[in-house]
Amino acid sequence: MKIAEQECGAVRVLRPEGPLTGKDADELKGHVSRLLDGSMGRCVVDASAIQYADSRGLEVLVEANDEIVRTGHPLKLSGVNETLRQVLELTGLAPQFEFFADVNAAVRSFL
């Protein structure tokens, strides 16, 4: 899985590309954990290029949220497609996250 990392001001944006499954999900988890050390929670996951996620992918999102929520910010997801959104809604995980239409809106939420 390719995970692009970008800075928007002081906010780090992760843009994983591809399905969030198996080892790819663990790779994202490693990125989020590493980002949290330096960004103090100012982190956005641009999910616009994630087509779908399996159970491990959902688990990684929840674990990342548990880690990041200590900063008072829930995990911010931008550009979540309908498939992933429905999976999160059906599993009851959606209320844990903050959803934004695009990265800019997610970055602005830190202001």
Added chain:
Amino acid sequence: MTHESAPAPSAWHRLRTVLRNDLHLTSIGFGFTAILLAAMATAAWWAGRMQDEAILKARADWRGTVGRSLARTAETMLADGRLTSVRRLVVETARDADLARCRIILPDGQTIADANPQQITLADLPATWDGAPPAPAPGEEGLLQSFPLVVGDRGQALLQVTGKPDPLGEVYWQTRAGIGAVCVVALVTLMLMHRRFRLTFRGIWAVRQALAAYHDGQRTPSALKVNPDWGVEAQAWNDLLDQTDQAQRQTALARTQETLRLHGRSSSDLSAACDALSQGLILVDANMQALYANSAAAVLLRTRNETIEGTDVGALIQEEHVVAAVREATERPLQRRQIFEVERHDDTSHVLLRFIVRPVRREDSAAVMIVVEDITQQRAAENARNAFVAQATHELRTPLTNIRLYAEMGLDEGQGDPATQANCLSIINQEAGRLDRIVGAILSVAEIEAGSLRLNLDDVRLADLFASLQVDYAAQAREKQIALEFHLPPKLPVIHGDREKVALAIHNLLGNALKYTPDGGSVTVTVDCDEDRFTVAVADTGIGIAEEDCQRVFEKFYRSPDTRVSKIEGSGLGLAIAREVVRLHGGDITVESEPDKGSTFTLTLPVTEGVPVA
């Protein structure tokens, strides 16, 4: 503090206490009954004694009468010498009068007549004898009565009559023994009844006393309890007290648990609410020790939440001036809040923290609340906004300055010189167009920033789009002697998107390629498409982009510090807008570049499912 001894209870109080004790009252009652019984026994004994004495006196009188009668008769008969008759008379009198002994003795002690003939010591009556009969020996009174006899001329004799031991004495002692026995039995019975009574009712009386104590305000179960060995009533009373006490304890426990639960829930809710804040909260006591800190505080101060409480503020906050302000706030609780902005750097991050120190009013002691905010992003946004304004001003000022200069030139030098006027108007027209593009780009950026940039979705026929591009840029390429080539597939798809914005994005890429490629270079546009994606790669042989600038070229108003770039006109907004537009379509733009060799920008857009390939 001195302890004063309790005043001694008064006699009335003691009496009242005793009288209120039923057991004491019962004992007193039984005591009076025993005394009454003893008095009655004494009276009976006294009455019996009086009666016995009267009987004894009557018997003594009777013996006296018999003795005196016998004495007179015996004097006469002895004077006549009728000793035998006298002896018979004595025997008969003793028998009739139920005497124990009856005898006539001479002064020398010889018995001449006796109720018991064998006791006679002198068979015949002497003719005369001398002497006086002996006086009764001391202690012979009582049953023994003596009567002196004057027997004619013969001499004096003495008749002794001895009554039988008083048969009433036996009755007397039997009566007293009976009274005594009755008294003893009555007393023993009374005592047994008393004992039984006490044993039976002491439990009830103890309960009654406990109820009286309860009435007087005593509420302690241990003080109200009675001896459980005092019968079933006492046990039942104790059980009742235990049950009441247990019920009260359970009620109190339930209330306490409810209070604790509410308090705990309230505390838990408050803690959860504080943990949900993105601002760090630290409550500091008068000793400069942290009383509470939420999760965000731990993250922002780079420590662990569980170790903050009890830690000195100086160990949590390195900045001395902030710690000094906290100390001052603890010492002067009425002062206003103070705000500090602190920059922290380390190997991985640069953080700007804002500390707000404000005293907290507490009843017991001084306390200070420290609010920690991460304002790194706010500061970055402010800087970006300032840079945006500065850059936008600069970009707007350049064409405006040209317009003003050429307008002045046209007015001053163009008078009567149509060629100069035409040149000035042409330049003004170009600069006005440039100004229009800059304003349009700024508006697009503003829409993107505001989140109000919307796509007008429609079918985008890529074949038509690229045909137009080839026409639009052919002249510009020819002017710079750049070889512009398009490698298009035989069939281009129709994608679902905003036609103008997709065109804008591709125009930006192609325009930049031509702009930053020196004369004589080449620009190649390669289009690939499959079922899912449509890719446009714009490769040039231009000045290239340094590796560190590859991502920054997509930032708004960013221009590379390369002097070759600064010489070329540009606002620094095109790529930012292009990538934003493409991302809104679900695609992306990436760049690969090598300085002095050229760059390749790759635009990828998804082909909407269901749209047929044209």
